[in-house]
Amino acid sequence: MTDETAASLGDEVLDRMLRGGLPRGQATLVRGGPGTGKSTLSMQFLDAGVQADERCLYVTTEQTLDDVADSFAAFPFALDDDRLDVLSLHATPGVTLEDPEGDDDAMTLQRLDDDAAVGGTMSFGEYTRELTPATLREEFQRYEDYDRVVVDSANGIAGFTDTHTYRRVLLDVIATLTDRGDATLVFTAEEGGDDSVGDLLQYAVHGVVSLTRDRIREDNHRFVEIAKLRGVDHDTRRLELHIDAERGARAVPGRRSQPPAVKTHGHRPIGIDGFDRLVGGGVVAGAGVLFEHDGTANVSTFLGSFLDAALARGDRLAVVPTIHLRPHGLETILSGFGHDVGALLADGRLHVVDLIGTWDADRDGVHAPSSGEGVREAFGAIRPDDAGDDDTALTSIVNADAYVNALSAEEARELRYYEESQLVRPTDTLVHVHNPGTAADEVTAFLENTAEQVIETWLSDTGLQYVHLRKSPCGFVGTTSLVEYLETEPYVAVQGPPSDRENPMAAESYPDEYPSGG
Incomplete structure (x- = not known):
């Protein structure tokens, strides 16, 4: 959204989450428990309007004008600006103008108006009327010429009628201020x-x-989340809300990953647009990637995209087969992308390091080690130390569970250290596939700790598959996206993260020794 369609909340990160700010001419609810920052954020919204030369109104239903002045005295808000009006509107029991001898328990509408500035003359201090739907509608019609209006809070005028009527009145108030007056409410x-x-x-x-x-570990923290924003591809993640006298209310962190200048890797897109955007432009290169699954989610199609993208780049492939990548499975997956496994094996572009005994060890390119040392020898044959000028990048898809189950946890750890210290070059891609449900917790913790990037996929109770970026030096860390399968390549689609880029993507420059992209 643009400045013409969005009203800033006075914080760059919050505005970015909202795609520019609150929708102009619409009503927004800021809800939360005591002390969560509702009033501060709302007054900051008005202060941003004042800075933009807009007419703003703050209606408090729970404080006097002096209370308002005291509440915001420490903040850098322009409370005395002529473009900001503050009104104290109370629904309380009392005697009404219409019936001065009436019941003291009648709900009345009382207005205290400073006419311009907080703490000024309460020129309407004696004004009370019986609080009815009609008088409340009439009161809010007075405010329709403002650009921004805050009602803090709606609870303060809720007790005068039944729930159905109160909701009808709220709808009328919204229509009066946003439709007739075009205010942002x-x-x-x-x-x-x-x-x-x-x-x-x-x-x-x-x-x-x-x-x-x-x-959070015995300390209180405030959080903000955009729970609803009709028609806007808003950021759905929960961020912390920091409130201080110097800067008011601000959402943090503004960035969840390192800037490119301090990175030690590139990344490789896999051809699934939503996935590549989610992880920051592609899986990381030159370091380990952990792809976790729950044993029920489809993994094969993702692995096929990993391999197809690597072949398109001209990489050499090494596969330590998962149960999904047995001979027939791998042949089916790659043939769907137009590749022939037999030809790839014969040409030396594909190598299989089979620890689970499902491949014919006599086939070209198939290695069948029975120990950790045998695995190292197999990778040494795939990429010999004396390869000379051969700088072909290596993409490895490794069944980490096979390391643990066919060998031992200790050998699996040693192989992981070997991969990182001796095998992987800055242009290589190394993906470990792991089901945490089949391994001890300490094994999973080790694999997650040594990975530069951790991506999870699982099948929900409703049968929907999701993918989540849990750990990464780039991308939308903490974001969960829906997975959908397609009839044509790349056969899978991933819901894109929020469209406003806030994290490193493929277009951002990286150090020359760690190139990115396809």
Whole structure:
């Protein structure tokens, strides 16, 4: 979205999560428990409007004007600017203008208006009217000329009628301010309780920003998440929300991965656009990649894409077969991409290091070691030390579970160190395939620790497959994407991460010794 269609929240990262800011002319709910930052974030939204020369209104339903002034005194908000009006609007029991002798328990609408600045003259301090749907609608019609309006909070005017009528009134308020007045409207609401105001509002508004507090190792942390934003490909990840007097409310981290200048690797795209974007342009090169699965998710098609992309680059292939890459399986996968396994083996472009005994050891390019030392000898034959000017990159797909089950955990660790220290060059690709459910926890922890990039895929209880980037020096770390299978190449599609690039991608430059791309 552009400045014409989005209203900034006053924080670069939050605006990026929202694709520019809150949608103009629409209503957004900011909901959360006590102390999560609802009021601060809302006032910051108005302050950003003031800086953009927009007319802004802050309506508090729970504080006096002096309370508002005290609450925000420490922040760099322009509270005394003529473009910001502050109103205290309370729904409280009391005597009404319409019936001065009436019941003291009648709900009344009381307005305290500073007419321009916080702490000014309360020129409407005696104004009370019976609080009804009609008077509340009439009150909000007064605000339709503002560019930005905050109602903090919707809970403060919720107790005057039944749930159905209150929801109808909220819809009328939204229509009055956004349709008739074209204002960008923010409601705040507390979490919790049956039929809570937040629950009522979340279905009526265009967007929902959720604020929470969680304990991280005994320390309290605030979090922000864009729970809903109609028609916008927004960032769905949860970030921390930091609040301080100097900068107000800001989402962190702005970047979850290292900048290219400090990286020691490149990356290799595999031809699945959503996947390549998710992991930052492709799997890392020159270091280990761990591809974890749950034993039920389809892995073969991803492996086929890894191998097809490597062949397109001119790489030599080494495969330590998984159960998915037995002879018939590998032949079927590669033939789907237009490759002939027999020809690749005969030409020396494909090598199989078979630890599970499913390949004919007499075939060209097939190695059948029975020990860790035999595996090292096989890789030594695939890429001999005396290869001279042969700088062909090597892509290896390794069944890490075969290392552990056919050999031992200790030999598997030694082979992993060998790969990293002696086998892998900066232009190589090394992918370990592992099912954590088949190995001891310490084995999985070791594989994850030694990998530069950890990618997970699994099948949910509903039968949907997902892929998640758990660890990586580049890409959208922490993002989960849906997997869909196709009738044509590359036979699989992965839901793209948020379209606004915030992490290293293939287009960003890398040190010359660690080239990237296809």
